[in-house]
Amino acid sequence: MTTPTVSHALGATLKTVPVHLPPADREWWRSSVIYQIYPRSFRDLRGDGIGDLPGITEEIPTLAELAIDAVWLSPFYRSPQKDAGYDVADYCSVDPLFGTLEDFDALVARASEYNIRVIVDLVPNHCSDQHPLFQAALAAEPGSPERDMFIFRDGTGEHGENPPNNWQSHFGGPAWTRITNPDGSPGQWYLHLFDTSQPDFNWDNPAVRKEFERILRFWLDRGVGGFRVDVAHALIKKSGLPDWGGTADGASTEGFPGSAAPMFGQEGIHDIFRSWRKLLDEYDGDRVLCAEANVDPVERITNWVRSDEMQQAFNFAYLNHPWEPKALRNIIETSLRAFDTVGAPTTWVLSNHDVVRHVSRFGLESNKLRSGDGIGPRDSQPDYLLGADRARAATMLMLGLPGGVYLYQGEELGLPDHTMMPDEFRQDPTYHRTAGVRVGRDGSRVPLPWRVGEPSFGFSSGGRSWLPQPAYWGRYSRDVEERDPWSSLNMYRKALSVRRELGLGAGSLAWWPEHDDEGLVAFVNGNVLVAMNMGEHPVQLPDLPVLAASSPSALEGTRLRPNRTVWLQLD
DSSP states (O other), rough: OOOOOEEEEOOOOOEEEEOOOOOOOOOGSSSSSEEEEEEGGGGSSHHHHHHHHHHHHHHHHHTTTTSSHHHHOOOOSHHHHHHHHOSSBBTTSOTTOOOOOHHHHHHHHHHHTTTOOOEEOOOOSOTTSHHHHHHHHSSSOOOTTTTBBBBBBOBBBBOBBBBBSSSBBBTSSHHHHEOOTSOOOEEEEEESSTTTOOOBBBTTSSHHHHHHHHHHHHHHHTOEEEEEEEETSSOOTTTTOOOOOOTTTTTBBTTBBBBGGTSSOOOOHHHHOOOOOOOOHTTSOOOOEEEOOOOOHHHHGGSSSSSOSSSSEEHHHHHOOOOOOOHHHHHHHHHHHHTTTTOOOOOSSSTTTSSSSHHHTTTSOOOOOOOOOOOOTSSOOHHHHHHHHHHHHHHHHHTTSSSSSEEEEEEGTTTHHHHHHHOOOOHHHHHHHHSSOOOOOGOOOOOOOOOSGGGGGGGBBTSSSSOOGGGGGGGGOOHHTTTTTTTTHHHHHHHHHHHHTGGGGGGOOEOOOOOOOTEEEEEEEEEEEEEEOOOSEEEEEOOEEEEEESSSSEEEEEOTTTTTTEEEOOO
16 A cells, blocks of 8 residues: 555645555445434324334435435334334235335335435344244144244253253343143244244255245335345354353353354355345345344454445444544454455444444443443433533544444434333333343334424324333424534534535545544545544644534634544645
């Protein structure tokens, strides 16, 4: 790599060492902004207190104001809704809770008018126990083709009374449940890495692969732009299903590296995704696959985005980064260098439906939280002023990075988690399977506020809300923020507009030369200097035109205040 020089308005010339150069290829997904919609909490037009597909269609023009390239819809398929739709009973239908297939087609058509693609959530690791295939498996004999669609095993112990191995569910408790035979006798056990109502498919069975190819084609034929693949690291389990002494989520712990987890990251999984990529390539329009592959270290994630597999994978190291400049710089550089080795873009994300929103997370003394857990009324509460400042700064830094970006609905409003939600409203299976020890993810899934003066803040035409909204959320309502030029919403709009105009997503990254203040995280992308102060004292920056800032008071003259980010024009 050559070492370019960058000149700025003061006439000085600074040498910067590039970490990442602009990609040679310019497919849309390399620099995309994708907005995640959690359908039941976005907008309800039917008045039952649960968001629906017509509500999303209604707000497509609003979303277009954010300069996004696509929306990703969390599951809307027919489901008993024991895990908010991630327990799928029919992959080729729309649950009446959300509307109809005609409503989905109308949504895709409306989005295309604004050049917005629709990406759907695919849940291939498991289905609902109400799915016809699992019901057929329950009715069939051990060793039958119906049973072989799932992972059934005989138990251990004298009478098979113990589970086949010691694996634990992500939601707490054993990952195995024993069935009862038609004659009332105890039967085999089935594997469920998540809830008991979510049996894992047996992806060693070609019939399972054929079924999902049918499902992919069904949605591709309806015009979807691609698929976000849930738990994309778990489909293949290690032969023999050996015991595992590490954590249920496969995170690396002392003596148990995540790479050794027998239920995650097995090599055979990549043959599945190569076949899916070939299938998607039969369709025009550059359809995409994005992996939710929660593996570490970050270099392992690149196995999912090699040139003949998926196009994107979530960067969980970045999602979980601490408020510590050295660690953040390392995650950014390691990610860019790793993904560059396979010619794939890095994707950046700070919030989603499975984690505490970053406004609340950055307001905690430590933003390290257990994966899939939240903050409840009995926990230490975030400092919301600190969290809001840091969240805005972190967002501005993220939007200045080259690569793809994922946004979670409501983060553009600066929404925090509902951390004081009463227990009786909680629906996350994590809460119920752990008897309340873990409060779960409901706090990040509360319906959005749209208009301050209306019941449910305008979320529902009937004034209802399936999860309670905090009374103070009126200040975050979209209509309130639209009138405030320095609201979180208008900060997002400004930054996303500049990002698109200057092509920062398809840009480069070189660290700004060493600074005496170690609290500064600063890099050059094209002709833009992006600088975030994670320290405790103001930091001197060059006297350059300001393109965007995380707050109106980000700068004191030419000094960047703590917990603030600015974008400066270099020439």
